[in-house]
Amino acid sequence: MKRSIKQTMEKTKLAILLSKVKHVKSEKLACVLAIQTEALAALHDFMHRRRFTQLMPVVVAPMTDPLCHGVHDIEIDCDSQKLKLTKSMILHKFMALMSDHLSHVYIMSPCVRLEPKACKDSGRHLLEFTQLDMETKDLQKEGFMSLIEELVGYVVARVKKKCDCALRLLERELIVPKRPFKVFKSADLKARYGKDYEKIMSEKLKEPFWITGFKREFYDREDADYDLVWPEGFGEAMSGGQRHYKYGDLVRIMRDRGYDEKQFGAYLELARRGLLKPTCGGGIGIERMVRFLTGLPHIRDVGPFTKVPGEDIVL
Numbered sequence: 001m002k003r004s005i006k007q008t009m010e011k012t013k014l015a016i017l018l019s020k021v022k023h024v025k026s027e028k029l030a031c032v033l034a035i036q037t038e039a040l041a042a043l044h045d046f047m048h049r050r051r052f053t054q055l056m057p058v059v060v061a062p063m064t065d066p067l068c069h070g071v072h073d074i075e076i077d078c079d080s081q082k083l084k085l086t087k088s089m090i091l092h093k094f095m096a097l098m099s100d101h102l103s104h105v106y107i108m109s110p111c112v113r114l115e116p117k118a119c120k121d122s123g124r125h126l127l128e129f130t131q132l133d134m135e136t137k138d139l140q141k142e143g144f145m146s147l148i149e150e151l152v153g154y155v156v157a158r159v160k161k162k163c164d165c166a167l168r169l170l171e172r173e174l175i176v177p178k179r180p181f182k183v184f185k186s187a188d189l190k191a192r193y194g195k196d197y198e199k200i201m202s203e204k205l206k207e208p209f210w211i212t213g214f215k216r217e218f219y220d221r222e223d224a225d226y227d228l229v230w231p232e233g234f235g236e237a238m239s240g241g242q243r244h245y246k247y248g249d250l251v252r253i254m255r256d257r258g259y260d261e262k263q264f265g266a267y268l269e270l271a272r273r274g275l276l277k278p279t280c281g282g283g284i285g286i287e288r289m290v291r292f293l294t295g296l297p298h299i300r301d302v303g304p305f306t307k308v309p310g311e312d313i314v315l
């Protein structure tokens with residue numbers, strides 16, 4: 001009996017493994033990766049031209065993004081220290097900008113978010129992904145949104161021009177979006193469409209658009225935040241905002257919303273000393289961007305080793 005259970009499990013795992021191998025070897029994946037390569041080159045070129053300084057990723061640290069939705073937490077014991085795996089480099093990019101010699105920074109930042117298995121069929125959640133994380137001292141909400149609109153237009157136009165063959169094979173037609181993008185208030189959309197407003201709007205519209213006015217992590221200003229949303233049902237592309245940086249504001253919000261202040265002790269100490277600066281920024285999910293550019297129904301298919309919440313991980 002025991003033996004047959006073991007054999008069934010092995011068969012299931014083997015089937016998953018073989019279907020992964022088929023995916024890794026497929027021409028379709030090679031086309032997706034060609035598009036990803038071009039998109040990444042375009043992103044780096046754009047950031048370089050705008051004089052953003054590239055930072056290397058932080059992968060483990062005593063603190064990370066608290067996020068405003070629940071994921072399984074990972075803590076690693078390292079000698080006598082407890083370290084967390086990076087969910088986003090949000091706090092580190094703010095801390096880098098304490099320097100008077102840096103104005104804007106970006107990171108191709110690996111993020112680990114162990115999302116619950118309920119997200120399995122969303123088509124857009126992965127347990128690990130990369131984001132283009134950006135932060136600047138020189139722009140405010142409108143200026144940053146306009147920078148991102150230019151960036152999106154540049155990437156789409158370059159992929160459309162350079163990846164003609166791959167796009168044809170994937171039967172994907174890309175439209176270079178017109179600027180400025182439409183802007184909606186989250187409260188208005190919620191009143192009209194209910195809690196699934198972002199999904200409904202994303203399915204309705206044909207070009208990327210903005211939603212503003214969320215209540216989320218302690219660092220974002222509710223009166224100056226934004227989400228960029230991909231059209232055609234591809235959903236959230238980027239979140240960001242102008243940031244809280246004053247000690248009094250940070251502590252007030254943390255207390256209001258029941259954060260564990262101790263976890264962010266070092267960060268709050270920097271704020272208390274007046275070292276944090278007013279900044280504005282956001283993070284674009286790379287795999288979600290590639291899914292949009294390639295038109296794939298599920299984010300699982302954008303790479304050879306993607307990990308979807310709730311699915312068996314064999315590689």
Ligand code: ASN
Nearest residue numbers: 088090239240281282283
């Ligand atoms: N990177 C995002 C931002 O800049 C935050 C996040 O990914 N949670 O706002």
